[in-house]
Amino acid sequence: MNTSQISYKRHRFPPEIIAHAVWLYYRFPLSLRHVEEMLLERGIVVSYETIRRWGKNFGPDYARRLRRKQPSRNDVWHLDEVAITIAGRKHWLWRAVDQDGYVLDEIVQSRRNTKAAKRLLTRLLKKQGVAPKRIITDKLRSYGAARRQVLPDIEHRSHKGLNNRAENSHVPLRKRERMMQGFRSPGSLQRFISTFSAVRILFVSPHSKRSAAHIRLHRLNAFARWKAVAGVIA
Numbered sequence: 001m002n003t004s005q006i007s008y009k010r011h012r013f014p015p016e017i018i019a020h021a022v023w024l025y026y027r028f029p030l031s032l033r034h035v036e037e038m039l040l041e042r043g044i045v046v047s048y049e050t051i052r053r054w055g056k057n058f059g060p061d062y063a064r065r066l067r068r069k070q071p072s073r074n075d076v077w078h079l080d081e082v083a084i085t086i087a088g089r090k091h092w093l094w095r096a097v098d099q100d101g102y103v104l105d106e107i108v109q110s111r112r113n114t115k116a117a118k119r120l121l122t123r124l125l126k127k128q129g130v131a132p133k134r135i136i137t138d139k140l141r142s143y144g145a146a147r148r149q150v151l152p153d154i155e156h157r158s159h160k161g162l163n164n165r166a167e168n169s170h171v172p173l174r175k176r177e178r179m180m181q182g183f184r185s186p187g188s189l190q191r192f193i194s195t196f197s198a199v200r201i202l203f204v205s206p207h208s209k210r211s212a213a214h215i216r217l218h219r220l221n222a223f224a225r226w227k228a229v230a231g232v233i234a
Contacts, residue, residue: 006061006231017044019230021051022058026199029179058230059195065229066198069102071128077104079120079137081112082170086183093193094120097169103197104128108190117146125150138167172200202226 008015017039024035032048039046076099081092092112096104105124109116117140125131134155137143147156173193183189202225205218227233 006058006065008231013044013046015230016232017046018054018058019062019226019232021046022055022062022195022230023199023226025051025055026059026196027203029175031179055195056191060191062226062229063195063198066202066225069098069100071130073130073133075099075128075130075132076134076136077124077132078169079117079135079143080167080170081116081140082173083112084108084177084183084189086186086189091186091189092116093170093173093189095169096120096124098132101169103169103201106190106193106197108186108193110186112140112142114142114145117142118149121146121150172196199226 006015008018011018021035021039024030024038025032030038032051035051036046036048039051078097078099079094081094084091084093089110092109094107094109094116096106098104105120105127107116107120107123109119131151131154134157135143135147135151136157136159139158144156144158147154173196176192176196177183183192203219203222205215210218
């Protein structure tokens with residue numbers, strides 16, 4: 001994790017406001033204009049375009065500094081892809097999550113073939129540093145071909161019913177896609193999803209059956225972590 005301090009030089013608004021605006025935009029299904037209105041209610045006059053630039057400039061830095069889950073050889077990788085139309089052209093968001101629903105990686109690609117699946121697996125193996133115990137996918141044959149090239153000794157289970165964890169991970173992005181009325185380019189989607197997933201992972205409790213007290217404690221710890229990453233004084 002990068003521990004260097006984020007620089008807010010040449011920004012007239014204090015870090016607390018910038019970090020709060022970015023958090024609101026990525027944490028909740030809000031448009032940029034909604035965030036602008038919420039800040040105005042608190043006496044903070046800032047345009048939605050400025051908030052968009054804050055998200056673009058600081059969001060990726062925040063995401064990179066958020067703590068990553070420690071990889072394990074007992075992990076199970078669930079892989080899936082979802083079609084997203086950008087400027088009238090179909091693209092594919094390839095996603096990998098582990099057995100706890102933690103998003104490991106996401107890549108926007110123009111193809112749904114073996115080359116694209118291989119790229120996802122190669123990036124995953126490099127990023128995680130260790131191979132998983134098992135890979136679970138749907139029936140797309142590209143996964144099997146890519147697995148044989150990248151992770152030939154790893155067990156692969158291909159069954160649509162087993163891969164609900166990966167398929168369900170697409171739901172939050174689908175909601176944001178509708179709110180944002182789509183994405184302008186593959187690059188904008190890639191930038192958005194990297195920050196969006198990192199913020200969501202931080203604040204959403206991984207176990208839905210936790211007690212209310214545990215959920216509150218998780219959120220308080222998440223707030224503290226967010227402020228530390230953003231360089232905001234508590």
